[in-house]
Amino acid sequence: MRRELYPAERQMLEALSNACAPLYNNHEQSGRVWTRVVKESLAALGRGYGFRAFFSGEEGNAEWLWDMTWLDVADNWERFQGVYLACEVEWNAELSEHLHDFMKLVVAESKYRLFVCQVQDAKTWIDQRFQALMDASAEVTGKRFLVVGVPWTKPEGALPHAAWTT
Secondary structure, rough: OOOOOOOOHHHHHHHHHHHHHHHHHHHOOHHHHHHHHHHHHHHHHHHHOOEEEEEEEOOOOOOEOEEEEEEEEOOOOOOOOEEEEEEEEEEEOHHHHHHHHHHHOOOOOEEEEEEEEEEEEOHHHHHHHHHHHHOOOOOOOOEEEEEEEEOOOOOOOOEEEEEOOO
């Protein structure tokens, strides 16, 4: 299992960490605000790569199968080249809710699968949750996952994360 971040994953983590920092500073509590900021930061990054970003919450845009999707479709669907990123966002910290959304990524055919989720502050809790998600993906092979946890209080440095290939 490869656990180091690929360059694109490092950029995703950096974009999310930078986007979330002001929300911590402002003590933002609305899940809708956190979701909008996460999606907008990822959309900007995906568009910078030349992908079309599909997600709800932006005028004239909508989700496509997952909460956030980067597609290589050029200017029309006749030129569809594939899914580059499938992303799910879940703010309910219950394991059953995390697994419900994470399993959508387990079956996704995409270069990258990103799961952004609320986590408690305790490192032990985070490690156990990330391990539960790794275990949930154990039956598939050759798929890449990045999980980014958003704790209740601002972390030092980057957001907690784990990456692996099955």
